[in-house]
Amino acid sequence: MKILLHNAILFDGVSLFGKETDVAIDGGLIEAIGEADLRGGFDVIHDLSGKILCPGFIDLHCHLRDPGQEWREDLFSGSAAGAAGGFTTLVCMPNTDPPLDSPALVSYVLEKSERSPGSRILPAGCVSRGRKGKVLAEMGKMAKAGAVIFTDDGSPVSDTGLLRLALQYSSWLGVRLMEHPEEKSLTAYAQVNEGICSTLSGLKGWPSSAEASDISRGVSLCRDTGVPIHFTHVSAEDSLRVLREAKASKLPVTFDVTPHHLCLSEENVIEGGYDSVFKVNPPLRSRRDRDALWEAVAEGIVDAIATDHAPWHLDEKDLPFQEASFGIASLECAVAAVLTEWEDRGRPCSLERLLGLFTSGPASILPGEWGGAGAGRIEVGLTADLTVLDPELERIVNVEEWKSKARLTPWNGRRLRGWPVMTMVGGRTVHPVEDIDRGLS
């Protein structure tokens, strides 16, 4: 099938092109970029005037709960939700039941991903067997089967010896380690940011140092081994100081931040009357921390925005704050939330830089062989994984309409501006679903 994306503003992963451009797709690949001859026998022509055509968005961190916790989410619902949220590639976390620590489970995810309706799903494998933090999982076999990241996410690799071993061992696999930075001895029973929120609420405080100290440890091991390490959901200004310094000394350290830490702060917990939608690990931080994350984005030291989409069943989340599960579901509104916040803050960085954090940024953390799909670039010959943004579109978040099984999100009922309006995976339109044959008018 030949598809023409007509009159779009092109973002190729690095730069925005002011002039409207056409992109032709044939057989799932990008065939041509530039002014097209509209008589060229296209099956479908999408007029994308006023919209931004981007490389498919990549989410390095989401929880799809499959296998074993399908009442919360599964690979199909997660894939559909990802597509609706503008993501063409999702990296699913291995804290499933059983944990994703074997090549068989890696294959299970990839096979199910083949049949899934929306975003492609790439599995992250466990660092340790059973995610128990004791001995290494079969990282080699998992890498060969298609695992794209190693992490014990949900928990850090607390044993420093094991983390060092994992870094050394994974160095020949080309698959990066992602550390969930949390010094557990500082976070037992912790619920909210230590500071104003813990003081006012009486909930146990979760100090910034719990994150920053674990990042310091990881940076130190990175310096020691020379092996790349990625830190996920970095939330605190103290952590940024460590990371900034590590990057300045050219260490192969990367990190991502989440939409909720960019858009929300600990005050939401208080103002929301202890609504459990604001309960997340790491906790929503101070206003100062949130500003610091945006400064880091503007500075260019942040590598990616990753959602940490953590869907729960209503019965596990709709509880008094202290009893509710940690996690924020956001796949279907994350992009719009970030764009809205960026606009509300008076555009603290260029749009290119921001869009890069959804595209070329995360792509650079994935293994090299993902040069095709999930490349975070638009080039002739690459797989047509594409996301179309309408920067002007305003919509109110309605969680009831979500493809995800989650039914609670901090953004429900909020009016957001700048939405992904079309998602294409391998040349196939996966969002909006009804437009597959008709095309956008």
Next chain:
Amino acid sequence: MLKEKAKVMNEQEMERALKRMSHEILEKNRGLRDMILVGIQRRGVYLANRLRDIFIGLESLKVPTGVLDITLYRDDLTLLHDQPVVHSTAIPEDVNARRILLVDDVLYTGRTIRAALDALMDLGRPSWVQLAVLIDRGHRELPIHPDYVGRSVPTSKNEVVEVRVKELDGLDEVVICEREGS
């Protein structure tokens, strides 16, 4: 909104009415022995004080005077429009075996007096309770009858009788108001 419709009493008329009532009270109670004056919060309190002062002038006798708040005894709280406010109850002497003269500004349905009687009974067992009101506007819903009345004023249910006292309102007068737009 209330709109003032007619003046029923001015300062002099109010004073005359209270004087007449005090003579009737004296006549009926032979020297005010064992009596306690109890004003119902809020305007009844000031009227009770006026009667006390008149008695001092007439008989050189200071009748113990107290205040009774009946908010917690009302049966019509859900019909009230404002947040009910509890005021204090303070009766200087034990009410047991005493003659109580309840004083209120306006007698209407009788429910306030019913509540006042309940409140009073919870404080003890008076030997006799009498009732003095400045205005009786009719429309009784309970079998309650005043012993002393300043003036009977025929009213419609749509009207409101307002007794104003210097201590709270800056002047002494009684007016009839009408609810507008109802």
Next chain:
Amino acid sequence: MEWRHRHVLDLDSWDRSELQHILEQTRSMDELLDRPIKKVPALRGKLVVNLFFEPSTRTRVSFELAEKFLSVDVVNWTASGSSTGKGETLRDTAWTLEAMGADAVVVRHGAVGAADYLAKKLRRSVVFNGGDGAHAHPTQALLDLYTAWKSLGDLHGRKLAMIGDVLHSRVARSDIIAFSRMGVKVELSGPPTLMPRAPEALGATFRKDPHDAVRDADIIYLLRIQRERQEEGMFPSLDEYHQFFGADSRLMGSARPDALVMHPGPINRRVEISSEVADGPQSMILGQVRSGVALRMALLFVCLGGVRQ
């Protein structure tokens, strides 16, 4: 006056005039407690459920007395454990109570936000927070405020010294807010491991030396030390606590002789307070208990007595 607060969850949004109104209403109720017959028919026909997930004799009995004096029909519902894992969820319990016709629910729960949660789930009933985790205990704070006001009159410009485990105390949180909103300067002292991270967010300042905190204080408020905090290692020993932070004659020597001593109860003698202070002339501890009944009557009446459709 128009009463803004449908529920009583915490005192965060209460302004000074609202606190003052409750103080005055409490005084009227306090008078009632002197009468031979304390029961008034004010809330006849109302059903209040005391829903207690944590054992609490004092708060429950105080609420129950207040309810009975106002002629409320009272049901005590004692539930155990948290709502996660086993048994009925708080939401289902709430709806069950409402289906039974509860006009109000007094809730005591170990989880922060339980009262807020209940208030969001209930469509009709009014929620009184009888203590949620370490978050808030508004009725305790209001009764403390009343006790102080009754003794001292206008509280503006006064000073309160609070000594003890502020970090884990819902009483401290609500009291600091209530007193500081009435214009009282609040100073905290205690082991630094038992202090919240940002006392200034509550409107209080931290003094390392408890003697500095109690100096010139009009009110000395001692918080209960939970033995399990010592077991958790938050401070080395109860004896060490008593030596440095316990209210004994030594600490009271730094305070004004007429300073009021308050404690939410139950007291741990020889931990946060010595017997000579607990039983001494400055102690307001039993007065607080009496104020508690009057205050809860006032709150129940203010929230349930008026028109509310």
